[in-house]
Amino acid sequence: MTDDELDTLITTRLALSGIDLTQLPVSPDPVTGAPTREQAMESLRTFLAGPKTSGTRAGGVVGSINGWHPPAADNALAQQQSIPLEYPSITVAWTDGKLS
Numbered sequence: 001m002t003d004d005e006l007d008t009l010i011t012t013r014l015a016l017s018g019i020d021l022t023q024l025p026v027s028p029d030p031v032t033g034a035p036t037r038e039q040a041m042e043s044l045r046t047f048l049a050g051p052k053t054s055g056t057r058a059g060g061v062v063g064s065i066n067g068w069h070p071p072a073a074d075n076a077l078a079q080q081q082s083i084p085l086e087y088p089s090i091t092v093a094w095t096d097g098k099l100s
Helices: 003-016 037-049 062-066 088-094
Strands: none
Touching (some): 003 037
């Protein structure tokens, strides 16, 4: 993905979550230490697609995070490993019945 495509993906996903990066400062603010918009976007681009080397990005860590489940100390907590699903029947069909 290009950086422009990543920016579109990031801003869309954040907007759907109710997060507005335009509230971040455009220039560094030494009083609050808040990251600038560009610093936040570059951090998110690197997270999703890896650091930029020689003009390309090698890949990020999203795939490894998607498969992560919290460890269950006992059977009572094991049911909490899978996230709640809004449409479980569709997910079951897409995943051949494997929800976790």
